[in-house]
Amino acid sequence: DKALNLNPNFADGWLNKGVTLYELKRYDEAIAHYDKALNLNPNFADGWLNKGVVLHQLKRYDEAIAHYDKALNLNPNFADGWLNKGVTLYELKRYDEAIADYDKALTLKPDLDFVCGNLLHANMNICSWSGLEGSLRNICQKVVEKKLASQPFSLLALIDDPGLHKQASRGLIYSKYPFNPILGPILKHPKNQKIKIGYFSADFHNHATGYLMAELFELHNKYRFELIAFSFGPIAKDEMRHRLEKSFDRFMEVGDKSDLEIAQLARSLDIDIAVDLKGFTQDSRTGIFAHRAAPIQVSYLGYPGTMGAEYMDYIIADKILIPEGAQQAYSERVVYLPNSYQVNDRKRLISDKQFTRQELGLPENGFVFCCFNNNFKILPATFAGWMRILKAIEGSVLWLFQDNAWAVENLKQEAANQGVDPGRLVFAERMPLSEHLARQRQADLFLDTFPYNAHTTTSDALWAGLPVLTLMGNSFASRVAASLLNAIGLPELITNTQEEYEALAIALASNPEKLAALKQKLANNRLTTPLFDTPKFTKDLERAYVQMYERHQADQPPEHLFVE
Numbered sequence: 001d002k003a004l005n006l007n008p009n010f011a012d013g014w015l016n017k018g019v020t021l022y023e024l025k026r027y028d029e030a031i032a033h034y035d036k037a038l039n040l041n042p043n044f045a046d047g048w049l050n051k052g053v054v055l056h057q058l059k060r061y062d063e064a065i066a067h068y069d070k071a072l073n074l075n076p077n078f079a080d081g082w083l084n085k086g087v088t089l090y091e092l093k094r095y096d097e098a099i100a101d102y103d104k105a106l107t108l109k110p111d112l113d114f115v116c117g118n119l120l121h122a123n124m125n126i127c128s129w130s131g132l133e134g135s136l137r138n139i140c141q142k143v144v145e146k147k148l149a150s151q152p153f154s155l156l157a158l159i160d161d162p163g164l165h166k167q168a169s170r171g172l173i174y175s176k177y178p179f180n181p182i183l184g185p186i187l188k189h190p191k192n193q194k195i196k197i198g199y200f201s202a203d204f205h206n207h208a209t210g211y212l213m214a215e216l217f218e219l220h221n222k223y224r225f226e227l228i229a230f231s232f233g234p235i236a237k238d239e240m241r242h243r244l245e246k247s248f249d250r251f252m253e254v255g256d257k258s259d260l261e262i263a264q265l266a267r268s269l270d271i272d273i274a275v276d277l278k279g280f281t282q283d284s285r286t287g288i289f290a291h292r293a294a295p296i297q298v299s300y301l302g303y304p305g306t307m308g309a310e311y312m313d314y315i316i317a318d319k320i321l322i323p324e325g326a327q328q329a330y331s332e333r334v335v336y337l338p339n340s341y342q343v344n345d346r347k348r349l350i351s352d353k354q355f356t357r358q359e360l361g362l363p364e365n366g367f368v369f370c371c372f373n374n375n376f377k378i379l380p381a382t383f384a385g386w387m388r389i390l391k392a393i394e395g396s397v398l399w400l401f402q403d404n405a406w407a408v409e410n411l412k413q414e415a416a417n418q419g420v421d422p423g424r425l426v427f428a429e430r431m432p433l434s435e436h437l438a439r440q441r442q443a444d445l446f447l448d449t450f451p452y453n454a455h456t457t458t459s460d461a462l463w464a465g466l467p468v469l470t471l472m473g474n475s476f477a478s479r480v481a482a483s484l485l486n487a488i489g490l491p492e493l494i495t496n497t498q499e500e501y502e503a504l505a506i507a508l509a510s511n512p513e514k515l516a517a518l519k520q521k522l523a524n525n526r527l528t529t530p531l532f533d534t535p536k537f538t539k540d541l542e543r544a545y546v547q548m549y550e551r552h553q554a555d556q557p558p559e560h561l562f563v564e
Contacts, residue, residue, distance in 0.1 A: 011040040015047055022054055024258045030054050045074040049081050056088050064088045079109035083118070090122055093404055098122045113175075116142065117150025124157065124376035126406035127414070132380065143168050148175060152280045156305055157377050160451035160473035162329035169280065169308030170331070177286040179311050183263060186295045188552075189270050194226045195549050198271040198294060200262075201302070202233030202283035204251075208456040209277055209302060210240040211433065215345040217247035219538040225545070228269060230254050230262060232285055259287030266293035272552075273545055276312070279303020296548050296558075299332060301342070304455065304477040306330040313558040314548060316541070317341050320483040321476055324560075333558040335544045339530035340487035342480070343537050344459055346527075351434040357442050361426050366395035367509045370443040370466075372428065372436075372457050375407040377449040383411070385502050386447060387418040393509045399443055402427035433460075440464040444515065445508055450498075451478035458484045462531065467518050469493050469508070471501040487531040490522060 003013040018033035034051040037044055052067030068085035071078055086101035102119035105112055120135045136158055142149035143164055152168040159165075199217075203209035220227055229248045232255040245251045254262050262285070266274060274294035278284035279302045289297050289311055299307050300316040307315075308331050315322075315332035318341045322334050362368055369389065371378075390396050402408060412422035428439070437460055440446075446461045448454050448470040454461070458468050458481045470481035472494050482494045495501040508515045530536060544563045551559065 009040055011037045011044055011047070014040065015044070015050065018050060018054075022050070022057075024260075025256060026258075027054050027058055043074055045071040045078055045081070048074070049078070049084060052088075053084060056084070056091075059091075061088050061092050077108055079105045079112050079115075082108065083112055083115050086118060086122070090118070090125075095122050095126045095404060095406060099126075099128075111147065113148040114151055117154045120150070120158070121154040121376060124154075124378075125374075126404060127375055127378060127383075127410040128406070129380045129410075129414075140164060143171065146171055148172065152305065152308075153303070154376075156475065156477040157449075157452035158379070160475050160478050162305070162326060162475045165305045165475060166308050166329050166331065169306055171308075172280065173286070173290075173307065173309045177290045177309065179292075179309075180260075180287075180290050182260070183267065183291055186267060186292055188295065191553050192270075192272075194224060195545060196226045196228065196270055196272045197545065198228045198230055198266050198269070198274045199248075199277060200230045200232070200274060200285065200288060200293075201277035202231070202255075202285070203277065203302070204229060204231045204233060204244045205236035205241045206238045206433075207233075207240070210244060211348060212301065212343055212345060212456055212459070213277075214240065214243055214247070215347055215534045216343045216538055216541070217244060219535055220247075221538075221542060222249070225542065228252065228271065230266065230288075232257075232262070233283055259285055260291055262288045263291035263293040272296060272549055273298060275300050276307075277302045279305070279307055295552055298335075298548070304452075304480060305475065306332060314561070316544065317476070318483055320472075320486055321479050326474070327560065333560050335548070335561045335563070337537075337540050337544065337563050339537070339540070340483045342455070342459065342484060342487075342531075343541070344463070344532050344534060346532055346534050348437070348460075348463060349434040350464060351432075351438040353435055353438050355435075355439045355442055360399075360428070360439055360442055362399065362442055363395065363397055366397055367393050367445075368397055368399055368443045369393075369445055369447050369505070369509070370399035370428075370440070371447050371449060371454075372401045372440075372461075373449045373452075373454050374401065375403045377452045377454075378411075379450070380414075381498065382449050383414060384418060385498055387415060387420045389447070389502055389505045389509075390420050390424055392506045396509060397424045397426050398447075399426045399428060402429050436460070437464045440466045445469060445505065447505060448481050450501075451475055453478055453481040455480045459531070462488055462522065462526070465519065465523055465526070467493060467508075467515070467522055469495070469501065469505055471495050471498065484531060487529060488522070489525040489529045490518070493518075 014033045014037035018030045021030040034047050037047040048067045048071035052064040055064035071081045082101045082105035086098045089098035099122045106115045116139050139149045155168050227248045229251045231253050271294040273296045275298045281302050297312050298314045299312050312332050314335050316335050318337050415422045446466050446468040450471040451473045461468050472479050472482040485493050540563050547561050
């Protein structure tokens with residue numbers, strides 16, 4: 001403001017003030033300042049780019065692209081312009097264009113933050129695997145060298161190495177979200193009758209997190225705990241938002257506030273335990289926790305790995321997810337729940353609609369293997385294994401999730417390359433969750449991906465009565481399905497090697513009696529084992545919260561906790 005008072009025609013001043021307003025989430029003001037800069041200098045490429053970034057944040061994607069194009073017309077060698085345009089095109093699922101723009105950015109500036117990882121992740125979304133090994137080697141090497149080569153989330157699906165995942169997380173934390181002491185230490189307040197828990201998320205609506213957690217919020221002991229939602233996602237009007245709003249003591253829309261303001265708000269409300277349900281996933285707000293929103297900060301459910309941040313005190317897990325010998329790969333202290341770490345909602349509706357195989361494009365009599373995981377989780381080694389399984393079981397098909405036309409085409413081509421008729425791949429389009437659960441009854445066996453397993457998707461399949469075969473690795477993301485299968489009493493579906501995984505798939509498809517017995521066991525266990533026992537899960541999680549709180553009240557530092 002001093003600079004602009006001295007020189008109101010100072011375009012850089014308007015630009016820089018706009019950048020600061022953007023950081024404060026004061027988006028309309030930021031846009032106004034960028035407009036001022038652009039009125040003064042219409043050839044200001046940085047102005048067009050930065051305004052595009054705000055428009056992207058507001059999800060006005062087409063306008064954002066138009067602004068990036070202005071910047072790139074002015075400066076075709078503007079690597080950040082190509083990268084940001086690629087990010088917006090990716091959100092629009094225009095993957096082919098996103099890949100071309102990431103490529104351009106990489107050519108212009110090979111060490112640009114995240115461009116290697118973004119390019120590879122976009123290719124994985126369309127199952128385009130050429131050059132995968134070389135790209136992955138390059139990214140891993142850069143992560144070891146403490147460079148920001150990839151977003152931590154993308155790496156989870158590419159490599160089964162929790163140590164490397166931790167390095168990627170640490171790199172992001174140190175460069176983008178370091179601990180910020182501006183609010184000073186949190187003053188300890190006297191012990192209350194109720195423990196105040198703040199749940200922070202962008203996903204309090206029709207979203208996987210909402211689908212899993214809704215009943216937990218309803219069942220929390222309201223005499224012992226006070227629940228406050230800090231919602232920074234879209235202001236939704238769907239049935240899940242309506243249900244969630246009723247289950248909290250207070251439901252606060254904070255999407256228009258800065259990280260600092262949200263942390264201040266949490267402190268002013270005397271939140272005891274802040275639970276981050278996002279981690280490094282879309283629309284996350286890690287900066288809130290960098291300011292210390294509460295004396296106890298917990299990472300749960302949204303991100304299947306370590307945050308690598310010293311200010312995150314605990315991560316909720318179980319003994320299968322994080323074996324005691326693997327704790328050094330996590331910066332948090334591990335809270336071990338007695339069964340699976342994953343909460344579930346027993347009210348998840350399964351539609352009464354009776355699908356026929358014919359209307360789903362499936363063969364009337366052949367064995368139906370399926371995998372409804374996101375396309376980016378399919379690695380070439382996993383797909384090659386699936387093709388060997390199809391070859392071994394005559395007349396079988398593989399039923400996959402259809403996200404985009406490029407993935408369909410590439411997977412069909414890959415099947416043909418491996419000697420399998422592409423017609424044996426069947427693709428399932430999106431449909432409402434209750435109907436998606438109902439159609440799963442037409443499948444025989446769910447084949448999981450590695451190293452990023454099916455997570456909510458495993459629970460969906462098991463809830464619908466479909467057995468899930470998984471391959472368990474070393475990382476959190478590669479052990480989730482094993483955790484869920486163990487909690488529903490089906491450890492026989494957990495394998496430890498690719499050979500074992502393929503052999504068991506073939507054995508189950510070749511032996512109808514064995515598979516029928518397994519399905520019957522799943523039906524019997526569905527409501528009698530811990531996985532879908534939400535009241536028990538809620539009590540276990542509450543006991544974990546009490547242990548955390550009592551340690552804090554006794555001035556003891558966070559430690560690994562075991563809820564028995």
